[in-house]
Amino acid sequence: MLSSQQAPEAVPASAVKTKWDTKTQQYHGGQEWSLLDNFVEDFSVTTNGLGIPQKALQAAREALDVCHHYPAADQEPAKTHLAKFLDTKSHEGIHARLLLGNGASELIDLVTRAAPEGPWKPGPWPVQYKEYERSAAALGRTVLKPTDPTPAALTCIVNPNNPTGDYMHIEELKQWIENTVANDTVVMVDESMQPWHSAAFQEDSLVSQSEWLADIYARRGVAVYIMHSWTKLWSCTGLRLGSLVCPTAAHCTKLKKVQVPWSVNVPALKFLEVVTSEAEADFLAETWAVTTSWRNSLVAKLQAMGAKAGWEIKGEDFLSWVWIDMRDEKVAGEAVARAKRAGVPVRWGAFGYGCDTCVRAAVRKPEQVDVLIAAWAGLVEQ
Numbered sequence: 001m002l003s004s005q006q007a008p009e010a011v012p013a014s015a016v017k018t019k020w021d022t023k024t025q026q027y028h029g030g031q032e033w034s035l036l037d038n039f040v041e042d043f044s045v046t047t048n049g050l051g052i053p054q055k056a057l058q059a060a061r062e063a064l065d066v067c068h069h070y071p072a073a074d075q076e077p078a079k080t081h082l083a084k085f086l087d088t089k090s091h092e093g094i095h096a097r098l099l100l101g102n103g104a105s106e107l108i109d110l111v112t113r114a115a116p117e118g119p120w121k122p123g124p125w126p127v128q129y130k131e132y133e134r135s136a137a138a139l140g141r142t143v144l145k146p147t148d149p150t151p152a153a154l155t156c157i158v159n160p161n162n163p164t165g166d167y168m169h170i171e172e173l174k175q176w177i178e179n180t181v182a183n184d185t186v187v188m189v190d191e192s193m194q195p196w197h198s199a200a201f202q203e204d205s206l207v208s209q210s211e212w213l214a215d216i217y218a219r220r221g222v223a224v225y226i227m228h229s230w231t232k233l234w235s236c237t238g239l240r241l242g243s244l245v246c247p248t249a250a251h252c253t254k255l256k257k258v259q260v261p262w263s264v265n266v267p268a269l270k271f272l273e274v275v276t277s278e279a280e281a282d283f284l285a286e287t288w289a290v291t292t293s294w295r296n297s298l299v300a301k302l303q304a305m306g307a308k309a310g311w312e313i314k315g316e317d318f319l320s321w322v323w324i325d326m327r328d329e330k331v332a333g334e335a336v337a338r339a340k341r342a343g344v345p346v347r348w349g350a351f352g353y354g355c356d357t358c359v360r361a362a363v364r365k366p367e368q369v370d371v372l373i374a375a376w377a378g379l380v381e382q
């Protein structure tokens, strides 16, 4: 219920203006900041609250000086740096299976195009990040519900899941794949948000499971691809950086053949090279040090605010966002409108996800969170 003193007019999702052509394009957050005269911080995206890693940014700036040359066709040395980041012990195996892309979005589309014909199915959660479904539907695949027993040619699971923040640890994830997907099919596992887990994130990630990946392919013909969007951890959504670890080197070669050349530009390659190097180790150490405590503090404030209204704040502690079920679509719409007016836009679950009572808000610095919390003062009875 909205607070009785300040009960506003409900804002239906259909009345909210957006830069997206929502009849043709998939809605994503991150578009409103440039329209706000009083912009403070963007809470509508799941990027790192620390902002842009500065040394990598500087390197990307300097790389513009050579933008009269083509980017390296082998994506080196950035690719080797990323392989070492993903596998600190022996990177050669991953390196042979690694492909960089213009954001994960390019690679999602690439795998969806290349996978055998047939239906598409998401992971187990009621809603998940939509690019996988968008690409599948755009290419004419039948979209199945998570619970549909029909075997899918392509299964895509987002782990940790954006927006709900659900997460399966590695053994559970492998078991889910073993039990759920049909033989001779393709699986994409999106681990974009998984590196937030800890400094030892690799141990709870599929990147540490090369033997199992080779085995499930040999045993059952299940080709498991590991997707990463790097635009979140390293706050470079505008630069566009993603990667794909393929099940085998042969799968990688097949995709490379159909990938548009030079899709990762010169500044983005340079950014990746530096951000995965020792030069930016402090940025990651700080990310792992502050995100959970910033998130816990945001969660505590939201729980206090929404206690009477029964708000539910979802997601793992280590994640860079919270998913808030405000239990009332009018309250959620008003929360979105107020956040925007205060220069701190959030993402309404009504768009794309069909979760009208839910709002996604990024984990941000405490002083920025204060602006959002102030904007929501009196939103519900306390």
Ligand SMILES: Cc1ncc(COP(=O)(O)O)c(C=O)c1O
Residues within 6 Å of the ligand: 046, 102, 103, 104, 105, 106, 129, 131, 158, 162, 190, 192, 193, 228, 229, 230, 231, 237, 240, 241, 242
């Ligand atoms: C889980 C997940 N995967 C992939 C992407 C695509 O990211 P990009 O194309 O910016 O790398 C996003 C963006 O929001 C995401 O949240």
